[in-house]
Amino acid sequence: MPDDVATINGLLDESYRIYRVADSLHHWAGTDPNLQGSSAPFAPTYFAYAFFAFNSLYSAANWMATLSDLRFHPRNCECCGKSARNPPEFDQIRSLHDATRSAKGEGFAVAVSRAMRTRWSKFVATVKLESMDPAGALAGLQPTTSPARSQVTQQHVEGASCAWRAAFDEGAAASSQSLEDDYLQLLELVYKVRCRIFHGSKPIEELRKPDQQRRCIVYTIALLALMDVFFDTAQQKIDWKPPKFYL
Numbered sequence: 001m002p003d004d005v006a007t008i009n010g011l012l013d014e015s016y017r018i019y020r021v022a023d024s025l026h027h028w029a030g031t032d033p034n035l036q037g038s039s040a041p042f043a044p045t046y047f048a049y050a051f052f053a054f055n056s057l058y059s060a061a062n063w064m065a066t067l068s069d070l071r072f073h074p075r076n077c078e079c080c081g082k083s084a085r086n087p088p089e090f091d092q093i094r095s096l097h098d099a100t101r102s103a104k105g106e107g108f109a110v111a112v113s114r115a116m117r118t119r120w121s122k123f124v125a126t127v128k129l130e131s132m133d134p135a136g137a138l139a140g141l142q143p144t145t146s147p148a149r150s151q152v153t154q155q156h157v158e159g160a161s162c163a164w165r166a167a168f169d170e171g172a173a174a175s176s177q178s179l180e181d182d183y184l185q186l187l188e189l190v191y192k193v194r195c196r197i198f199h200g201s202k203p204i205e206e207l208r209k210p211d212q213q214r215r216c217i218v219y220t221i222a223l224l225a226l227m228d229v230f231f232d233t234a235q236q237k238i239d240w241k242p243p244k245f246y247l
Helices: 002-024 043-058 063-069 089-126 154-167 173-198 210-237
Strands: 028-030 039-041
Touching (some): 043 173, 089 173, 154 173
Antiparallel strands (some): 028 039
C-alpha cells in the first residue's frame, strides 16, 4: 500500500505540473500578415496545450480503479475483467471523467459548472473575440462526415451544447442534471475535434475564424474544468497535496 500511495502521488505531481504549465502560458500568434507586428491570442494553441495536459493525466492510470481502492492501476490493467492491453483513447478519458464524478459525488455538476464559469471569465479578459456571450459560444457547430474516429454526430452537437449551456445556468436543478448527463458528450466532441485539428484536417486559415476560435475556447475550458475538479477531489480522496509550481 505505501508503494501504491507513492506511485499515485508521483503521477499526480507530474500531471499537475503539466496542467499548470498549460494553464499559465499565454499563447499568441500573428493574425494578419499584412499588419506587421499584429498579434493576438490564438485560441487553438490554448486548446493544443490543454489537451496535452489532459492526455498526460488520463493516460497516467486507470483512474476509476485507482481512486476506488487507492491502489495504483495502470491504464491497461485487467481489473475490469477483460484484457485491455491498449485501451481506446476515449475509454481512458471516460475513466478519468467517471472517476472524478464518482469521487466528487453529488457536487460534481456544481463543481464543473463553477470551474467552467470561472475559466470563461478569465478567457474573456484575455482573448478579445467577437460575440463572447457564453450561451452562443458553440453557435454554428455542425455534424461532420469525417472518418469514425473524428466524426461529429448530431448527438455530439446536441449533448455538448446542452452541457455547455447548463454550466452557465446558475441555480437550476434541471441544468445541473443536464450537465451531469451530457458532460461526457462534450468531452467526446472535444476528442473528435482534437483528432481533426492535430491530424491536419482543419487548415490554419479556418482556425483563425472567430467562430472557430470561440469554439476552441469552449473545448479548452471543458478540459481544464475537469482537471480543476479532479485535482481538487484528489486532495480530498488521497493524502496528496499539489506540489510547488514554478514557471
